[in-house]
Amino acid sequence: METYTTDSALAAVGFGKFQALILVYAGMGWVAESMEVMLLSFVGPLVREEWNISPQDESLLSSVVFCGMLIGACGWGFVSDKYGRRTGLLFSTLFTTGMGFISALSPNYLCLMALRFLVGVGVGGGHVFSSWFLEFVPAQNRGTWMIIFSLFWTLGTVLEASLAWVVISVLSWRWLLAFTALPCFLLLPFFGTTPESPRYLCAQNKLSDATLVLERIAKTNQAALPPGILTYHREREVDHSAVTSEIDDLLPVREKECTDDDAMSSKSGSVAALRSLLSRNLRRSTLLLWFAFYANSFAYYGLVLLSSQLSDANRSCASGLRYVKSEQDASLYKDTFITSLAEIPGLLVSAVLVEWLGRKATMWCLLFTCCGFLGPLVLHQSELWTTGLIFGARACAMGSYTVLCLYAPEVYPTSVRSTGVGIANAIGRIGGVVCPLVAVGMLRSCLQMEAIVVFEVVLCLAAVACMLFPVETKGRDMN
Numbered sequence: 001m002e003t004y005t006t007d008s009a010l011a012a013v014g015f016g017k018f019q020a021l022i023l024v025y026a027g028m029g030w031v032a033e034s035m036e037v038m039l040l041s042f043v044g045p046l047v048r049e050e051w052n053i054s055p056q057d058e059s060l061l062s063s064v065v066f067c068g069m070l071i072g073a074c075g076w077g078f079v080s081d082k083y084g085r086r087t088g089l090l091f092s093t094l095f096t097t098g099m100g101f102i103s104a105l106s107p108n109y110l111c112l113m114a115l116r117f118l119v120g121v122g123v124g125g126g127h128v129f130s131s132w133f134l135e136f137v138p139a140q141n142r143g144t145w146m147i148i149f150s151l152f153w154t155l156g157t158v159l160e161a162s163l164a165w166v167v168i169s170v171l172s173w174r175w176l177l178a179f180t181a182l183p184c185f186l187l188l189p190f191f192g193t194t195p196e197s198p199r200y201l202c203a204q205n206k207l208s209d210a211t212l213v214l215e216r217i218a219k220t221n222q223a224a225l226p227p228g229i230l231t232y233h234r235e236r237e238v239d240h241s242a243v244t245s246e247i248d249d250l251l252p253v254r255e256k257e258c259t260d261d262d263a264m265s266s267k268s269g270s271v272a273a274l275r276s277l278l279s280r281n282l283r284r285s286t287l288l289l290w291f292a293f294y295a296n297s298f299a300y301y302g303l304v305l306l307s308s309q310l311s312d313a314n315r316s317c318a319s320g321l322r323y324v325k326s327e328q329d330a331s332l333y334k335d336t337f338i339t340s341l342a343e344i345p346g347l348l349v350s351a352v353l354v355e356w357l358g359r360k361a362t363m364w365c366l367l368f369t370c371c372g373f374l375g376p377l378v379l380h381q382s383e384l385w386t387t388g389l390i391f392g393a394r395a396c397a398m399g400s401y402t403v404l405c406l407y408a409p410e411v412y413p414t415s416v417r418s419t420g421v422g423i424a425n426a427i428g429r430i431g432g433v434v435c436p437l438v439a440v441g442m443l444r445s446c447l448q449m450e451a452i453v454v455f456e457v458v459l460c461l462a463a464v465a466c467m468l469f470p471v472e473t474k475g476r477d478m479n
Contacts, residue, residue, distance in 0.1 A: 002228030016221030026133040027152030032183040033126035034156030059436035065120035066432030072124020077422015092125025100181025135197040146406040147351035154343035161337040290427040295462030298431030346395030367463035370396035410473035
């Protein structure tokens with residue numbers, strides 16, 4: 001009897017209307033996460049002025065959000081691997097929405113810090129949206145569609161900068177917190193229409209349910225599935241030292257034979273998943289991914305904060321004071337808005353390079369270019385030059401981070417994909433915790449040269465780590 005796999009089914013039906021709807025829904029999840037992250041650029045200075053907190057407390061407000069994201073990235077990854085992608089999406093969205101609205105009512109600094117930590121826990125589930133989306137995309141154009149998906153992140157950053165520009169001038173930072181929580185809330189009414197990932201269903205020994213999802217995709221796309229019945233490729237640990245395609249090494253099994261993967265999901269839990277991630281065949285990829293996520297998060301989120309902090313710090317240090325109240329709020333929002341737009345050319349460049357040079361080369365090329373843009377900032381530059389250099393650096397950082405978010409799900413098998421990507425994202429959040437101490441703390445102490453040197457070192461080490469990745473995933477099926 002003829003058989004077909006999930007990869008061959010997705011290749012047959014192609015990228016059509018069904019995946020476009022998945023793209024929009026998952027993309028809104030990333031809009032919500034990027035807005036919550038971008039929010040940190042604006043809330044800190046405003047809270048400092050209202051409650052007269054120290055620069056250290058201001059940077060701590062950003063750091064606790066990333067601490068929450070660290071916990072959330074691990075937790076929601078495990079939830080989505082064990083209980084389903086839809087479960088992870090639903091509860092992370094509910095948590096983010098609720099905590100976001102409540103944080104707008106914070107009566108004092110400590111309460112705000114605690115609630116923003118909880119918002120970070122919810123936002124930490126953002127990576128589940130990307131993994132869920134990628135599991136519906138055919139292998140032949142997965143790289144291009146991931147870049148397009150990342151445009152939603154850029155949309156979120158631009159939307160948040162625009163929102164802050166308007167809201168802060170007429171209302172207050174509390175309204176900004178409330179409006180920023182709206183995109184997550186808008187996802188909830190449409191949750192009932194979202195399908196479970198067919199790859200996840202196969203890994204859970206639910207081939208009949210996976211077949212129904214694939215038939216729904218084919219009907220919506222007005223295409224036909226391959227003849228025969230759906231089979232599942234037993235997911236052995238991928239040997240990254242092999243030069244042949246992983247698809248050649250996988251054995252097709254029937255629904256009744258998927259007991260090993262089902263047992264792993266239902267019994268062994270997170271310990272077995274972590275053991276799998278650190279097994280001989282995946283250890284090198286996992287450890288390098290952890291560092292790459294740390295460094296990329298440090299650089300990207302640091303540049304987001306630099307967009308709003310560098311010019312302000314230059315004016316403060318030039319005056320001979322540790323901090324002077326900025327009278328150029330409009331200029332601040334304008335500069336942040338402009339540098340947010342930098343992510344669009346960054347995505348366009350990475351979209352071209354990722355299918356031409358491959359994942360690895362694209363990442364290290366963009367990271368080294370980012371170093372080049374940041375280099376002149378070791379010395380004080382004019383506001384125009386500063387904005388232009390951060391524009392270029394942020395474009396490269398966004399492109400590199402996007403390709404990394406594409407590469408990570410392609411490395412791991414379905415049974416541990418969300419957990420693996422979640423832990424890598426959690427490690428990245430450590431970079432988010434540390435970067436405010438550099439981007440805010442050091443700049444407030446008039447240590448611009450030292451701060452930029454730290455960024456340069458981290459970026460160079462990240463580029464080397466990308467060179468050392470053991471496998472190129474361009475054009476490979478997701479096992």
